[in-house]
Amino acid sequence: MVITIIGAGYVGLTQATIFANAGFKVYALEVDQNRVDIIKSGRSFFYEANLDPLVENAIKTGMLIPTTSYEDALAESDVIFSCVGTPDNPDGSSNLTYVFDVVDKIINTIGESSKILVQKSTVPVGTGEKIIKLLTDSGSNVSYVSNPEFLREGSALIDSLWFDRIVVGSNDKTASDKVLDLYKLVTGQRGNIAARAGISTSGRDSKEGEYITTSVNSAELIKVTANAFLATKITFANSIAKLADATHADINEVMHAVGADPRIGRSFLNAGRGFGGGCFPKDVSGLISSGIEYGVEIDILHAVTQENESMPSYIVEKVIDHENGPLTGKNVTVLGLAYKAGTSDTRRSPSIKIANLLVEHAGAKVKVHDPVAMQDRQTLDALADDITVINDLTEAIQNADAVFIATDWPEFTSLSPSHYADLMSGKIFVDCMNSFSPDAIRAAGLTYVGVGR
Ligand SMILES: NC(=O)c1ccc[n+]([C@@H]2O[C@H](COP(=O)([O-])OP(=O)(O)OC[C@H]3O[C@@H](n4cnc5c(N)ncnc54)[C@H](O)[C@@H]3O)[C@@H](O)[C@H]2O)c1
Incomplete structure (x- = not known):
């Protein structure tokens, strides 16, 4: 064959x-x-x-x-x-x-x-x-x-x-x-x-x-339904994370217990900076379009798209609120450009949106680093003009007033909070994927900002 x-x-x-x-x-x-x-x-x-x-x-x-x-x-x-x-x-x-x-x-x-x-x-x-x-x-x-x-x-x-x-x-x-x-x-x-x-x-x-x-039609519908459902789960967690922020609850504690129910399951309930990549965003919008083509409004998916797109700016605004003003002139390092860990794919990456918002909206001086996703022309073109790409992780963290962990690569999440604290000159630690323990970050003398925590 x-x-x-x-x-x-x-x-x-x-x-x-x-x-x-x-x-x-x-x-x-x-x-x-x-x-x-x-x-x-x-x-x-x-x-x-x-x-x-x-x-x-x-x-x-x-x-x-x-x-x-x-x-x-x-x-x-x-x-x-x-x-x-x-x-x-x-x-x-x-x-x-x-x-x-x-x-x-x-x-x-x-x-x-x-x-x-x-x-x-x-x-x-x-x-x-x-x-x-x-x-x-x-x-x-x-x-x-x-x-x-x-x-x-x-x-x-x-x-x-x-x-x-x-x-x-x-x-x-x-x-x-x-x-x-x-x-x-x-x-x-x-x-x-x-x-x-x-x-x-x-x-x-x-x-x-x-x-x-x-049947052929069922097979086609299975694929996009699976992706749209996973995107909805993530987005549901993100919506509740905003309420957790407003009420000083911790979304990780909430979703750990919610997901313990086998009817719900723990996976894809991690709140964070939202989904991206070459599949989820376009599969959700494609399913909405299929619905329209056949006269069926799938309203829930409009909400998923809208809520997901709000997450990068939600995080940047949260930091601006925390600092009582824009980050004008501050040295901010964004760690991670890939849409998720384990790939060099940066298509529709929320990490890139965060980096760009920090420059264009918050007025920060931004450096970025990713273990594998910095070579691609498309990635470099997607970054705002004033962003500096740094090849070395230590150099990227050094003298930062704020560090954003935008993609949860093990290269970043395995570093101890004190390692970050020793290299940084400021104290703002933004955990965009809720990968760290807030207590451990605070114990290292840093200020913890998570999503729904
Ligand atoms: N990437 C994923 O994780 C993933 C997972 C499941 C399903 N999918 C689906 O699989 C499909 C492919 O996704 P991908 O991420 O591999 O895309 P990709 O863009 O990485 O690869 C597609 C390749 O097809 C080539 N190509 C385009 N037109 C061609 C032609 N006429 N003849 C020969 N080659 C041609 C392109 O040059 C490109 O290299 C998409 O429909 C995607 O939604 C992707």
Whole structure:
């Protein structure tokens, strides 16, 4: 079985690398020549823990073939996974340009040969039906399977090898069974793949994920509903955090006890500076748009978007209130630019919004540092002009009047409060992700500002 993965980004490269390490010949078909060249050199163009050894091995063994050529890749392939981006349009709806471009290219490249097209990109409900119609009308011999992806950046390999569920939606049982068989073959190899990547299997080995077969529309709706629900949980915690601030309660104490109820669960109830990244914001707005398209108002999601967008300025205002005025001329260090720890991805990162607000709204002199997310052109372009990027963590903290822990990288959360206190010249410690103990920060002589604490 030969596989093509179209779009070698966070999702596509991870999946291509796993299939190649499981013994499949895999074409990574990518339009960006620079990305192709980097992958050819045996590494990833983004940071994801443990991925590089697998990319290196797959390139060395010749099982992973990065290419920009549709003809080369598709001629040989039986199964084609589409993993291209689905960003949002200015009105919040999903931009499906890349998705339909891929369908066009497949129709124009494969002639009458028989293939399975697997949709891994997150697409709005109803997209698969439109693609199936295009494929049928073109006379091509392509079966369509919706197979949404659930990996999280920062734990992409573990999530893929020890998945909670694989969802396949199709009206072609033979095609969806073939796709399920691919995942089952990978599961049989996951111990070897993990060992090659340097991932410990201990405590994980017995995990059996669920294989779920659905209609195409259900599969599409499952993916965006899962993300919108998680975004709603975070936002709910953030809303209650504001009330905790106003009443001197501690949101961590509150959510620890609330989440102890198994009907609720503790995960995704951490209050903080809000969600970002390439998925949650656009999946929430995409679901709102799908609702509108089919005459259904999903009001709760409007509130989620609005509340989430308020969090960076809520935190900056809280510090301004605390200081009884703007931070004009103060040296402020923002630690973390990635939208979450474990990735170099800064798409829609609330940490960047905080850094920019500190310059543009609070009048501070801002330095930023991130362990892996400072090289990317897009990241640098997203930062306000006057922000200084500092490569060394100690240098970034030194002489700061205020430090904002904007992304909870272990590099920052594992440092002791006294380490910060010794390096800083001021006392303001802003814990945007509620990662520290307020008492420990205060014991080091710093002023603690959290979210809902
Ligand atoms: N990143 C995540 O954590 C994650 C998790 C689950 C689902 N998803 C979904 O998976 C999809 C891909 O996300 P991503 O984060 O990997 O995006 P990405 O932007 O990192 O990768 C997409 C890649 O596709 C390439 N591409 C675009 N058009 C192409 C074409 N016609 N032919 C070949 N390559 C093309 C781009 O150059 C890019 O490298 C999205 O729909 C996203 O919502 C992402």
